[in-house]
Amino acid sequence: MIKKDDLELKMKQFDLAMSPPDTEPERQYFYMAKAKKTVSELTKKLGRKPTFCVVTFGCQMNARDSEKLAGILEEIGYIDNGEDENSDFVIFNTCTVRDNANQRVYGRLGVLKNYKKKNPDMRIGICGCMMQEQSVIEKMKKSYRFVDLIFGTHNIFKFAELVANMLESDDMLIDIWKDTDQIVEDLPIVRKYPFKSGINIMFGCNNFCSYCIVPYVRGRERSRNPEDIIREIEMLVADGVIEIMLLGQNVNSYGKNLDEPISFAQLLQRIEQIEGLERIRFMTSHPKDLSDELIAVMRDSKKICRHLHLPLQSGSTRILEQMNRRYTKEQYIDLALKIRREIPDISLTTDIIVGFPGETDADVDDTIDVIKKVGYDNAFTFIYSKRTGTPAAAMENQVPEDVVKRNFNRVLETVQQTSKNRTVSFLNQDVTVLIEDMNDQDDTLVTGRMSNNTIVHLKGDCSMIGTLQKVHLDECHGFYYIGHVID
Ligand code: SAH
Ligand code: SF4
Ligand code: F3S
Numbered sequence: 078m079i080k081k082d083d084l085e086l087k088m089k090q091f092d093l094a095m096s097p098p099d100t101e102p103e104r105q106y107f108y109m110a111k112a113k114k115t116v117s118e119l120t121k122k123l124g125r126k127p128t129f130c131v132v133t134f135g136c137q138m139n140a141r142d143s144e145k146l147a148g149i150l151e152e153i154g155y156i157d158n159g160e161d162e163n164s165d166f167v168i169f170n171t172c173t174v175r176d177n178a179n180q181r182v183y184g185r186l187g188v189l190k191n192y193k194k195k196n197p198d199m200r201i202g203i204c205g206c207m208m209q210e211q212s213v214i215e216k217m218k219k220s221y222r223f224v225d226l227i228f229g230t231h232n233i234f235k236f237a238e239l240v241a242n243m244l245e246s247d248d249m250l251i252d253i254w255k256d257t258d259q260i261v262e263d264l265p266i267v268r269k270y271p272f273k274s275g276i277n278i279m280f281g282c283n284n285f286c287s288y289c290i291v292p293y294v295r296g297r298e299r300s301r302n303p304e305d306i307i308r309e310i311e312m313l314v315a316d317g318v319i320e321i322m323l324l325g326q327n328v329n330s331y332g333k334n335l336d337e338p339i340s341f342a343q344l345l346q347r348i349e350q351i352e353g354l355e356r357i358r359f360m361t362s363h364p365k366d367l368s369d370e371l372i373a374v375m376r377d378s379k380k381i382c383r384h385l386h387l388p389l390q391s392g393s394t395r396i397l398e399q400m401n402r403r404y405t406k407e408q409y410i411d412l413a414l415k416i417r418r419e420i421p422d423i424s425l426t427t428d429i430i431v432g433f434p435g436e437t438d439a440d441v442d443d444t445i446d447v448i449k450k451v452g453y454d455n456a457f458t459f460i461y462s463k464r465t466g467t468p469a470a471a472m473e474n475q476v477p478e479d480v481v482k483r484n485f486n487r488v489l490e491t492v493q494q495t496s497k498n499r500t501v502s503f504l505n506q507d508v509t510v511l512i513e514d515m516n517d518q519d520d521t522l523v524t525g526r527m528s529n530n531t532i533v534h535l536k537g538d539c540s541m542i543g544t545l546q547k548v549h550l551d552e553c554h555g556f557y558y559i560g561h562v563i564d
Contacts, residue, residue, distance in 0.1 A: 078309050079263040084152065088113070097238075101261045105237040109152055109265075112241040116154035119165075119244075123198070127165035128158035134182060135172025137324050137360060138295075139205055141275040142233055143170045146204075148265035149237050157267075163192050164199070171205035173290055175462035179207055190223050200243065202226035204233060208253060209294035212465065222249065229253040230295055234261035256296040262305050270513070272543030273320040273356075274313050278306055278344065282326035284363065286390070287401045287472075288433060290464040291326060300325075300332050303344055310351055319545070320356035320511055323348075328359050329366035342370040349380050355545060356511065356528065357381045361388060364412055365403045376420050383529040385416060388428040392447030393440035396433055400469070406443055413451040424454035424499070424529035431488055432461035432481035434472035441484040448491045454499045454529065455556070456492040460485055500531060501553045507563060508533075510548045512541040532557040 079102075087103070088110040097107040120126050129150045133143040146168055147157060158164040167189055172178040186203075193199045201224045207213050208229045217227055226243045228236070231254040243250050260280065268274050282291050283298040310321055323344075325331060332339040341359075348357055357380045364387055375381050391397050394405040404412075413425060429444060448456065460481055463470045508527045516522035516534055523537035525546070534557060535548055548560040 078266050078312055080312070081152075081265065084109075084265055101234065101259070102263050105149075105235060105261070105264060108235075108238040108241040109149060112153040112237060112244060115241065115244045119198070120154060123165075126154060126156045127198075128161075129155040129166040129168070130158045130160065130162050130164040131168045131170060132160075132162065132185070133170045134178050135170075135174065135206065137275050137322065138277070138326075139170050139172060140269070141277060141324060142205070142230075143168075144266050144268055144275075145233065145264060146170065146236055147267045149240070151267055152265050153237070153240065162189060163196075165196070166200045166202065167192075168202040168204065171203065171207035173205075173207040173210060173213075173294060173464070175459060176464075177462070179213075182207060186221055186224070193223055200225045202228075202240075202243070204228045204230075204236075206230055206291070206294040210290075210465070214251065214253060218249070218251075224249060227251045227253070231255075231257040231259075234259070234264060237264075258297075258299060260299060260301055262301075262309075268318075270543075271317050273322070273511070273513070274318045275322045275324050276306065276309055276313070277301065277325070278323045278328060278359075279325035279331050283330075284327060285401060285468075287399060287468040288430065288461060288464065290467055293466055295326065298327070298330065298334065300335050302335065303332070303339055303347060306344065307347060307351070310348060310354065314351060314353040317543070319354065319543070320358065321348075321354065323357070323359040325359075326361060327363040327366060329362050329368065329371065340368065340370060342368060342374040345371075345374050345378070345381060349378055355380060358384065358530075361386055363388070364409055367412060372416055372419050375423075383420065383422050384424045384426070386426045386428075387413065387416075389444070389447060389451075390428060390430050391433060391436070391440065392444035393436070394443075396436055396440050396443075399435060399472075400430075400433060406447060410447060410450050417451075422529065424531065425451060426455040426530070427451075427453050427457070429456055429458045429488060429492075430461050431458060431485045432476045434461075434469055434476065435474040436461075436476055436484070438480075438484065441487060444488060445491045448488070448495055452495045452499055453492060454531070455496050458485060458488050458492060497555050500556060500558075503527070503529075503531070503550055503558070504553045505550060507547060507549050508560075510535070510546050510560070512537065512544055512546055514542065515539055527558075533560050534558070535560045535562060537562065 087106045091107045091110050098104050131143045171182050279300040281296040281298045331341040510525040510533045512523050512525040514524050516524050522534045549563050550558045550560045552559040
């Protein structure tokens with residue numbers, strides 16, 4: 078991240094007739110200056126500033142990447158058109174973790190094609206995890222010729238350069254890297270919320286769970302230096318952020334491969350010292366790497382939120398082994414109960430996959446047994462999706478659809494029951510709520526989150542957005558509360 082003033086000073090120093098610098102991020106500053114010039118010519122031609130729209134699919138990592146794309150587009154002179162895809166530059170930041178994510182992208186690209194017919198100056202970019210699959214690129218080249226720019230997850234840092242080149246050409250520009258060990262810091266970012274922010278602490282994943290495509294599309298695990306992370310959080314706090322979400326596919330292995338190794342728990346302790354920062358969240362924790370040190374740091378912290386997302390995937394030891402998760406049913410339960418013992422008010426949430434190859438009703442019974450024993454506050458349940466290139470896709474015993482549906486419903490019912498039981502336990506308590514938005518349906522209400530991530534609606538107005546409020550919880554409606562502010 079870089080401050081706007083500092084960036085503009087740097088951009089002014091370039092002679093655009095010269096060749097660009099070879100070092101990063103200076104090279105990108107050069108291309109931002111160049112693109113800015115082209116966009117100002119476009120502005121003259123249109124008689125208004127051109128608009129952009131970034132559509133994000135998938136996880137928090139992608140959401141953060143989209144903020145980086147928006148940061149550059151605003152810097153070079155585009156204005157944000159919100160969610161209106163009828164814009165001068167539309168970018169789809171895609172996800173490929175399950176096939177339905179891909180299908181949604183293809184469907185919406187069809188809509189863009191019609192917009193482009195009416196607005197020939199329109200540019201369409203597509204990036205993110207789907208673009209790291211060779212078969213997708215082939216399909217783009219064949220059936221989606223109206224797309225102007227295609228790039229992947231590893232070279233997103235050179236977005237400014239790609240845009241500058243795209244604006245000067247009418248051909249489809251494709252730039253995909255297989256992998257990278259580079260981490261480029263100090264690029265502009267615009268946040269969706271002024272008061273909270275995601276922040277990458279690591280990229281990629283080395284776990285190769287047998288069903289999962291993420292390691293193939295996000296590359297090998299790389300941790301950012303703790304100093305860079307702290308510096309970025311300090312800048313965010315100076316800019317009004319009070320809650321941060323540390324992002325990584327497996328935050329528990331953060332720092333292990335740095336030249337000066339540091340544990341995730343140690344990083345959290347350093348972040349806790351940052352004055353003005355009120356809340357710390359993180360995502361995601363792999364159960365196999367969750368240390369006692371982390372539990373102790375969470376327990377003793379005033380800022381780390383009372384929420385842990387601990388993906389189970391399956392409760393059957395046999396299936397877990399096939400999934401390459403590297404823990405057993407019993408180890409997972411012991412860990413979850415230890416966390417509940419040490420931090421009783423913590424909210425535990427999870428991800429579950431139903432229908433992994435070879436899964437029987439008895440395996441699903443094991444999953445249901447874990448759900449009951451742990452008593453999740455919330456759980457995301459997914460139907461297994463076959464991802465080409467992963468070991469599980471080559472397994473022969475894929476489960477028939479009707480069996481998967483039946484078991485999915487059994488799991489969902491159990492999850493809904495336990496989460497209802499857990500949520501209600503906070504009724505009539507006084508809690509702290511970070512107010513995040515106006516309520517969608519009722520403009521006399523605002524919506525916020527408790528430390529444990531549970532949603533609360535309460536009377537209020539937009540001046541409260543971004544503030545922490547003491548709230549009494551009056552009514553529990555299953556997954557959320559109605560409360561009121563107390564002094
Ligand atoms: N790194 C995170 C998960 C990222 S993907 C972690 O390990 O927890 C988010 C979730 O998508 C996973 O937890 C898993 O439950 C689900 N998922 C991943 N691959 C899937 C697949 N092929 N089919 C269905 N669900 C999948
Ligand atoms: Fe996928 Fe497993 Fe890595 Fe999570 S830890 S991203 S599920 S391979
Ligand atoms: Fe999807 Fe990529 Fe995230 S595949 S879940 S957007 S890392």
